[in-house]
Amino acid sequence: MIGGAEDKDGDCKILREFVRLSGGLDAKIVVMTVATELPREVGDNYIRVFERLGVKDVRIADTADRDDARSSTILESIDKATGVFFTGGDQARITDTLKGTEIHKALLKRYRDGITVGGTSAGASMMSATMIVEGDSETHPRLEIVETDEGMSFLPEVVIDQHFSQRGRIGRLLAAVARKPHLLGLGIDENTAVVVSNHQLEVIGEASCTIVDLKGSSHSNIDTLLRDENLALCDVKLHVLPDGYKFDLATRSPIL
C-alpha cells in the first residue's frame, strides 16, 4: 500500500518491490484503473514502468461501471495474475464499481492464495474494511472532518490514510480511528509504502508510516460527541516508522 506519488521515473524503489513480490521478471501484472477518470493515461504510465523493470505480462483492467466488473476477460486476467495493482484516483469509485462483484470475489480469493495486491493513494485507502472516503486535512480531530465507508477488506484490521504527512492528515486519521478504536490507523506518506505479509508490516520508501493505536487509550469523549465537537483523546500510542522498520499487526508492536 503506497501513500501516493510514488517515484515512477527514477529508481522506482517501491514499484520495483511490488514487481519483485509479484514474481519479478515472471510476474503477470494486472493494473486496475477503476479509481481514475483517466484510465488510459494512468494505465499507460504503469505499463511503461513495469515494462521498463522487465515485466513482460502487464495488462490494464479498466472497469468503468459495474457491468464491466463482470467482464470474463478481466476475470481471466485476475485468475492468472501474480500481482494486481490499483492506481490512484477516488477510492469511492473502486468500492462503488467493484465491491461485492465477481471481480472483488476473485481478487479476495487470489489474495488469499498469496498473490500480491498493491495500490497507491485511493488504491491504498480501499484496502481496509473501514475506508476513509474523504475528509479535511490540516485540522484538529472532529467527527465531521472525515467520512468513512466500507472498503474492499483486503486488510480488515486497519484504517489507511494516504498523502499523510504531506497533507497534514493526522486529525482525520485520529477521527476515523476514534469511531472504531479496535482498528489501527496507518498514515502512509507519499512515495512511501507499507508491505504487509503474515500480519507483519514493513515500511519502504522516502518518508514514513505513522501508526496510531487507540486501544490502550485512557480516555476518549467519543460517546458523548456531536458531529462538530472536538475529540478528546488521551494516551494514544503513536509510532513513526521510516524505511526498513517493521511492525507486528497482531501484537501492535514495532519489531525492533
Add this chain to the structure above:
Amino acid sequence: MIGGAEDKDGDCKILREFVRLSGGLDAKIVVMTVATELPREVGDNYIRVFERLGVKDVRIADTADRDDARSSTILESIDKATGVFFTGGDQARITDTLKGTEIHKALLKRYRDGITVGGTSAGASMMSATMIVEGDSETHPRLEIVETDEGMSFLPEVVIDQHFSQRGRIGRLLAAVARKPHLLGLGIDENTAVVVSNHQLEVIGEASCTIVDLKGSSHSNIDTLLRDENLALCDVKLHVLPDGYKFDLATRSPIL
C-alpha cells in the same frame, strides 16, 4: 499561550480569559510588540480589544532593538503590570531583542511573583527554554525540518508549536522533541490557548492542544541520525485535548 489567530472581534473567549487572569477590570496590561514588524497596527488592535473588555490601563511596549530593551519607562510599566501580553510575529525577534536584558529579568521576576504572562503565535513559541525558531510544515519528522534555539524560559519543561493542526506541524514538533525527549511537546491550535498555573495546564478555545510525550518511548533512532534522515519513533504518547481539558505537567498525565 495561544496558538495564533485568536478571536479579537467576536466573543474573544481567550483574550477575555487573559484579562480575567490579569485582574479583570483592574488589570494593568502591557502589550509587548517586539515580535512584529508592524508594532503600531498590531498594538492598536490589542488596545482596542482590551479596552472593549473594560481594561483601563493598557500600554504598548515596543522594543525595536536591544537599546530599547533597557528603557526605564518600559521597566516601570512591567513593574506595575498585572498582565504582559506578547503579540505574534517572529519569535527570533523576541529572543534577539530581549533575551538576557533587564526587561527579560524583570519579566521573569514578575512572572515568579504571579503576574500573568501571555502570548500568541510567536509570543507563545518563545515561552519555553527550547524554542522552535522555524521549520517546515506538512512533512514527516527529520532533524532538518526544524530549527530550535533558546527561548525566554517562562515554561522550561516544554517545547511549544503554534498554528499546529492548521499548518500540519506534528512532524516538526516530534523532531524538536526527539532531540530533547525530557521535554513535553505542546502543539497549540489557532484560536486555542493553554493556560498554565502551578504546573497544571488547561485548554480553552476553539480547537485543541496536542501533547506529545517521548519519555516512555520504546525506541528512537535519533542517536544515529544524520540531518536529512528520517526519524523513527516508537511508542510515543499522544494526547489531544480540547476546551476544558486539563493536564498535569509534573506527572505528564491528563487530569480527568
